[in-house]
Amino acid sequence: VKYNVIVLAAGQGKRMNAGKNKQFIELLNEPLIIHTLKKFIKDSWCQNIYLVINPNEQEQMEELIVSYQWQDQIIFVHGGRERQESGYQGLLAINEEQQDMIVMIHDGARPFVEESQLHELAQAAKGKKAALLAVPVTDTIKRKNGDKIETLDRSTLWAAQTPQAFNYPLIKKAHEQAIASEYLGTDDVSLVEALGEPVDIVQGTYQNVKLTTQEDIVRAEMILERQEEK
Numbered sequence: 001v002k003y004n005v006i007v008l009a010a011g012q013g014k015r016m017n018a019g020k021n022k023q024f025i026e027l028l029n030e031p032l033i034i035h036t037l038k039k040f041i042k043d044s045w046c047q048n049i050y051l052v053i054n055p056n057e058q059e060q061m062e063e064l065i066v067s068y069q070w071q072d073q074i075i076f077v078h079g080g081r082e083r084q085e086s087g088y089q090g091l092l093a094i095n096e097e098q099q100d101m102i103v104m105i106h107d108g109a110r111p112f113v114e115e116s117q118l119h120e121l122a123q124a125a126k127g128k129k130a131a132l133l134a135v136p137v138t139d140t141i142k143r144k145n146g147d148k149i150e151t152l153d154r155s156t157l158w159a160a161q162t163p164q165a166f167n168y169p170l171i172k173k174a175h176e177q178a179i180a181s182e183y184l185g186t187d188d189v190s191l192v193e194a195l196g197e198p199v200d201i202v203q204g205t206y207q208n209v210k211l212t213t214q215e216d217i218v219r220a221e222m223i224l225e226r227q228e229e230k
C-alpha cells in the first residue's frame with residue numbers, strides 16, 4: 001500500500017521550554033525531527049513526505065534536510081497557528097495525481113513509530129478510509145463535573161496517537177467541514193468523527209509517545225538506543 005505522509009513540525013514546543021522549537025532538540029546527537037523523518041525515508045511504502053514547518057525556520061530546516069540528502073523526498077509546506085491549520089496546509093499541498101493515495105498525518109515530535117505499525121495502519125485506512133494508532137488507556141480516568149466525579153469505563157477508552165491515515169477526499173472534506181463550523185480538534189480523526197464516518201483503531205505500542213516536556217527526553221533516548229540496536 002503506497003502512501004504520502006504529512007509530518008507536522010510547525011509548532012513552538014512551548015511546554016518543552018528548550019528556548020527553540022523542540023523539533024531541533026538533539027537525541028543521541030541527531031535532531032528530533034530527523035529521527036521522525038528517518039522512519040518514513042526508510043519505509044518503501046512511503047512515497048512523499050510533506051514537512052510542515054514554520055516559515056521562520058525554513059532555512060534551518062532546509063539546511064538540515066540537505067545535509068542528509070533527503071531534499072528529493074521532502075516537500076516543504078508552511079504551517080499555521082494551530083496544529084489543525086498546519087495539517088490542512090499539508091493537505092492542500094498534495095497535488096491531484098497524489099490524491100488517490102492514502103495520506104497519513106503524523107506529529108514530528110513522535111519519533112518512535114515502527115514500520116510494521118505504519119503498514120498495518122496504511123492497510124486499515126485502505127479498507128475503512130480512516131484509521132489511527134491508539135493504545136488502551138492504562139490509567140483509571142475520572143470525569144469531574146463541579147463536585148460530581150464519575151469513573152469512565154476503562155475498557156472502552158483508547159489513547160490516540162499518530163500517524164492517523166485517511167482516504168484523501170475524506171480527510172480534506174473533514175477539514176473543510178471543521179473550518180466551516182469553526183471546530184478545532186486536537187487530532188485529525190476527530191474531524192472525521194464529526195462527519196459521522198467510521199474510523200478503524202489499529203492497536204499501537206506504548207512506546208510511540210509524543211515528546212512534550214523535558215521529562216520525556218531521557219526516556220526518549222532510552223527508547224532510541226533500544227530501537228537502534230535492532
Ligand code: CTP
Pocket residue numbers: 008009010011012013014015016022023052079080081082083084086087107108109110210211212
Ligand atoms: N504543530 C504544527 N503546527 C502548529 C502546532 C503544532 O505543525 N501550529 C506540530 C508540532 O510541531 C508537533 C505536533 O504538531 O510536532 C504536535 O503538537 P505539540 O506536541 O503540541 O507541539 P508544539 O505545539 O510544538 O508544542 P507546545 O504545544 O508545547 O507549544
Ligand code: MG
Pocket residue numbers: 011083
Ligand atoms: Mg501544541
